[in-house]
Amino acid sequence: MAESADRHPRIGVIDDHEISILGVEHMLSTADDLEFAGGAPTVDDLLATTHGVTLAVLDLRLPDGSSPRANVEALHAHGIDTLVYTSAEDPFLVRSAASADVLGVVRKSSPAAVVLEAIRTAARGESVPTMDWAAAIDADESFVVDLSPRQREVLELYASGESAARVAELTYLAVDTVNMYLDRIRVKYANAGRPAKTKTDLYKRAVEDGFLPMPRRDPAS
Template sequence: MVQPPNDRAFTVGSENADDTVRVAIVDDHESVLLGLKTACREAGYEVVATGLSVAALMAALDGRSVHVVVLDLSLGDGSSITRNVETARETGAAVLVHSIADRTASVREALAAGAAGVIPKSAATSTVIAAIATVAEGGVLNNLEWASAIDADAEFSRARLTARERDVLHLYAAGLPLKLVALNLGIATPTAREYLDRVRAKYVEVGRPAPTKVDLLKRAVEDGILALGEHTGGR
C-alpha cells in the first residue's frame, strides 16, 4: 500500500479533519490513469473523476469541486496546454503536472498558465502522492523539474524588477509580514506595500500574475530571488 507522507496528506486544512483530499486525473493512457487512481485511493484520497482529456474530465466532474487535478501535458487530442491548465484551474483546484521530464517547453508553458508544480512520470508513486498533498495544502512544489524548465528559458524568469522591488519580494516571499519587511529595509509600511503592488503589476505585464502570497513565492523562486527551502512558512 502506498503511504501518504504524513497524516496531513489525508486532509486539507487543519480545522476540518474530515475534509478528505479530492483528486481528479487526466491522462490519455489508461494504464497510467488506472495506476494513479489506485495509488491515490490507497493513500486515502478521494478520486472524484478521471478523463482521457480535460474536456472529458470537466464533463465527468459535472460541477463537483476537487483540490488537485493531476494533469498529463502530452495529450493526443491536440488541445492547448495553456487552455488545459486554465480550464482545470477553473474548478478551483491546484494543477499538478504529471509528464515526461524532458519536455521543458511544455512544462514551462504549464507553469506560466498557473500550474502548481511538476512531477515527472519517472518519479516513484510515493513522490507523486506526496506532491499531491503539498499542492492540496496550497504549498509550492519546488523541485528539479520546475527549476530545469525555468532555467531553459531565461526570458521566462524575468519581470524586470528594480533592486528595491526584489528586496521587498525576497523578504515577503520568505515569510515576513509586510511590517517586518518595511522594518528590515528601513522604509514605511505603506511604501513597502507600494513596492509589492508594483511587483504584482510587473508580473501581470509578463503574463505571470501573482495575486496571492503563495504565487509571489513561486515567482521569487522561479526568478532566483529566493532560494529553494528559504521560505520560512510565515504569513
C-alpha cells in the first residue's frame, strides 16, 4: 500500500502474547521511518481499536481460533497488507497464510535487525523473500487441495460434526450425492499426499486449509 510522502507507515501487531507486541514496538521505536500503531490479540480487536494501520504484523495462532487465511483476507478487506511473524512451528499454518497472499514470513527467533528490515520492506508493499515463505509457496500446489465451492460446503458441514444425512438436508442434496462428494474430497486429499480416511482426518484437513477455524486454545495454557 503506497504511503504519502509526509506520513510514515503505521504498523499494527496482532499477537496474543503481550511480550511479542512489546518487542515489535521496541524495535519500531528505533526506526525513524516507521510508526507503531498499536497491538491486539485478534484481527477484530485491532480493527476495532487501532486506526490508520497500513501493515499488520500477524501471528498465525490466535486465541479466537481464526484461520490465517481468514485473518489475512479480513485485513486485505480493510486495505491492510500483512507480514507473518511466527515461530513457524506449524508449517500448515504458514502455508495457509502464504496461500492468502501475505508479503512474507519472518521468524520470531530472527535477530531484531532482520525483523525490522522485513517490516520496513513489507511496509513499502514489497515481498520479503525468506526461506520459510519460499518453502510455503513452493509447497503450495501440493498442499492446498482445490475444492469446488460445493465440495467445500459439504466438507465444512460434515467435518464440523454434521452427519451425511444432515448435510444432505442443509444443502438440498441426496445423501448418496453427499457421500459421493466426500469420496471425491478424500481422493483429492490422498492424491495430495494428505490422506483423510476418517471424519477426524477431514476435520484436520479443513482446519489446515483454512476452511474451518482452528480450535480455541485454553487461555490458561
